Amino acid sequence: MKCRKCGGVAVINMRHHRLALCADHFVEWFISYTQRAIERYRMFGSDDQLLVAVSGGKDSLALWDVLSRLGYRVDGMYVGLGIDGDDGYSAASQAKAEAFAEARGLTLHVVDVKQTYGESIPELAQMTRRGRKPCALCGLVKRHIMNRVAYEGGYDAIATGHNLDDEAAVLMQNTLRWQTGYLARQAPVLPSTHPRLARKVKPFVRLYERETAAYAIVRGIDYIYDECPHAVGSTTIFYKGLLNQLESRSLGAKLSFYLSFLQAKREGLFSEPGEALELNDCQRCGQPTTAPELCAFCRLWVRRIDKG
């Protein structure tokens, strides 16, 4: 297979784009494709100060790499969840994130949940979730910390490495139950609705997982290959499997599913404004919340203190 640009040996064939490219031209294409998504969805400009949520995996490190190569002012943030299990998942992923930052002279903020708040995610989950998966809890904690770090550091937007496969799986999950509220909020950009809640952006929404992985490999990025041990058997992974079957049958099906959804939204689907939520300041941390006194994050810890 030959590179369409130079005739050299192609390292990837993106059949949905009818585009095979060599390593150099793939990197060039990947960066430019990301920049076009940033512009198309008006994610941010060159004056914005960006914070990338870094897990140590291929997507977030590739994103940090691309954004810094594009010349954006971008720092990283790693949240230490204390998910260690047999593989030392958190310790290993933190090491990858730190090595990446150090080698490139980039700034990485590290917030360790246990050191900062007193308990790791598994410890917290054990007390509050009674053996259920800690994923919802983990998401809540990470969102809170990301918003706090972005606010305290004066960042304009938080960028996450969600790729097309991630977005399509969530879209399928929301669609199968017609959760119109979630569908209304699923987008490449979530605008800030409060001074303490940074804008969220996903520059990789149009890139297949296979493409972000190829970018990380071609660029020699050393990332953590394992999924979080709690993700095993997750609904998201199941939906990704269904979507892969669809893609095998119909080339470009994932991209078409996601892009036609965005198109339908632009044409007014799900545009029902709903009632604007009334936001209060959490009495403990100051972040906005729909609850009257404490936000969901602070309620977690206060419950713990009560029980302790």
Add this chain to the structure above:
Amino acid sequence: MKCRKCGGVAVINMRHHRLALCADHFVEWFISYTQRAIERYRMFGSDDQLLVAVSGGKDSLALWDVLSRLGYRVDGMYVGLGIDGDDGYSAASQAKAEAFAEARGLTLHVVDVKQTYGESIPELAQMTRRGRKPCALCGLVKRHIMNRVAYEGGYDAIATGHNLDDEAAVLMQNTLRWQTGYLARQAPVLPSTHPRLARKVKPFVRLYERETAAYAIVRGIDYIYDECPHAVGSTTIFYKGLLNQLESRSLGAKLSFYLSFLQAKREGLFSEPGEALELNDCQRCGQPTTAPELCAFCRLWVRRIDKG
């Protein structure tokens, strides 16, 4: 496994309803469940004259059986498509439909496409579709004939045997491309928009294919087991496979997908009225059409005459 009603031997376990039933109680439940759907979606009343579109398969014969047992005034209509291939599919299915009607003293209208219009579906497809699947063409022809027979016979509604698996597969297909126009029109009842277009109703929309099959078997209905040979490898069958995987992972997923879609529609999703289509009378057959002169059905035959 025991029947929940009488403790006898259950013939079916509907796990999504947590309901196992013996043959007699399953038949009783199935009929009553259908009647509840007829009422819930306001499909028709006891004064209406109904026409069931009968293919000779389990769904349409089960529907005819149920509607006549419920005391509705219901005749059948069979369209002879001339799809014979190796298995004599059309001839065999017509025989099943005729035997069913005769044994029960029911009235069956038979319209043979080749005898009435000059060519069978495969012949017509060969000329107009150049080897492509004739399914779209076949749908167009059947809709035309159903509307004609219903209009000429003074029927109030056309009932079809579409079950939940059929509807969920179409819903998935439309959703994966966010075809909002099709989604807006997908419903258990399609009201009549013109005196020559009968209301369309689908009393089995909430019944799994497995349940309609069980009903046909338990009631001793002799139906044609084979699918239409053109359906092999179809997109619908592929989506049914995906939905079966979903159902295996999450009990009731198909029903929830379809019912939450209807719920979202009731809450206003897809309610964008769009422009009312201007309908003209076809100059050849009189059926309403959005085209200025001939409807799509008549254009098929006029093209043929021109070519011939």
